[in-house]
Amino acid sequence: MPEDYKVQNQALKIGIVGCGGRMGQALVGVVLDHPKARLSGGTEQQDSLRVGQTIRHPVTGADSGLVIGANAEQLFENSDIVIDFTCPTATVMHSGFAAKHGTVHIAGTTGMTPEDEKALHHAAKTVPVVYAANFSLGVNLLFYLTRKAASLLDDEYDIEILEMHHRHKVDAPSGTALGLGQQAARGRGVDLGQVSDRVRDGITGERKRGDIGFAVLRGGNVAGEHSVSFNAPDERIILSHKAGDRAIFARGAVKAALWAVDRPAGLYDMFDVLGLPKE
Ligand code: NAD
Numbered sequence: 044m045p046e047d048y049k050v051q052n053q054a055l056k057i058g059i060v061g062c063g064g065r066m067g068q069a070l071v072g073v074v075l076d077h078p079k080a081r082l083s084g085g086t087e088q089q090d091s092l093r094v095g096q097t098i099r100h101p102v103t104g105a106d107s108g109l110v111i112g113a114n115a116e117q118l119f120e121n122s123d124i125v126i127d128f129t130c131p132t133a134t135v136m137h138s139g140f141a142a143k144h145g146t147v148h149i150a151g152t153t154g155m156t157p158e159d160e161k162a163l164h165h166a167a168k169t170v171p172v173v174y175a176a177n178f179s180l181g182v183n184l185l186f187y188l189t190r191k192a193a194s195l196l197d198d199e200y201d202i203e204i205l206e207m208h209h210r211h212k213v214d215a216p217s218g219t220a221l222g223l224g225q226q227a228a229r230g231r232g233v234d235l236g237q238v239s240d241r242v243r244d245g246i247t248g249e250r251k252r253g254d255i256g257f258a259v260l261r262g263g264n265v266a267g268e269h270s271v272s273f274n275a276p277d278e279r280i281i282l283s284h285k286a287g288d289r290a291i292f293a294r295g296a297v298k299a300a301l302w303a304v305d306r307p308a309g310l311y312d313m314f315d316v317l318g319l320p321k322e
Contacts, residue, residue, distance in 0.1 A: 054081040055301065056122045057126060058118040058125040063096075066293065069101065075107060083121055086111065086118050094111050097109070124146065124303070125141065134152040142170055155218075163310060176217075178292045179291040180317060185282055186226045193228075201252075202256070207261070271283070
């Protein structure tokens, strides 16, 4: 592609479903600023008051020349790639549109059940799908370091995962915290379902050796903080990540979008995008 892709109209057409949401707005900013991307449109839920409003740059307020629509299928049809940070029911529906119209689907929605995820697996037979609980480079590095540390430390080291998010978050533990639990379990060669300890309240009894514990905090406008601690008698190792702004997830999602567009159909994650070792 030539350098001034936007001017020559060769930039990739990226649509954003849920463009009025917290992540949606961050994505609008990153796409509008990106030299190789062109915003092809944005949608919101049918009954949202935002439908019909102008899509503006979240920082500069600049008018994109587009208005928020409610027809997600049309957006998939008119885009090379659609980025989707919405809610599980919407993401399941969107993955059907991606497969039908041959559109790359970048899915960041969390709280998806294994049943919901089947829709992404199905779409991935036809189109590239990048699905990740966390699109930031730093958190994916944390995933890798967590797996590595868990593979080197035995169960004398109690693994505890702590996360904090803003007061509006609706699912808990966060998708990222669960992802960290998966990585820790993989590193240790155990099944997370067998060892995860998600709720502690009242007389819980002593901690079970080998368990992976989760704790959740909610409040303010925290974009996302995660730590994994390995706790043995007399020493603790703590790996942590703090997201200062949602733009880190948006930048990662756009990076994934530009990476995925030339790939064959398949289900990818950020380890694929960033070239991090999977084993
Ligand atoms: P939000 O509630 O601010 O935004 C979601 C938006 O999606 C809302 O504007 C909502 O109206 C819209 N929406 C819902 N159904 C829709 C539909 N059918 N069509 C179009 N729009 C629809 O939430 P948020 O904080 O932006 O987070 C969105 C999702 O992304 C959550 O699941 C969150 O956990 C996840 N998230 C993932 C990452 C990551 O890196 N993977 C990072 C941050 C947030």
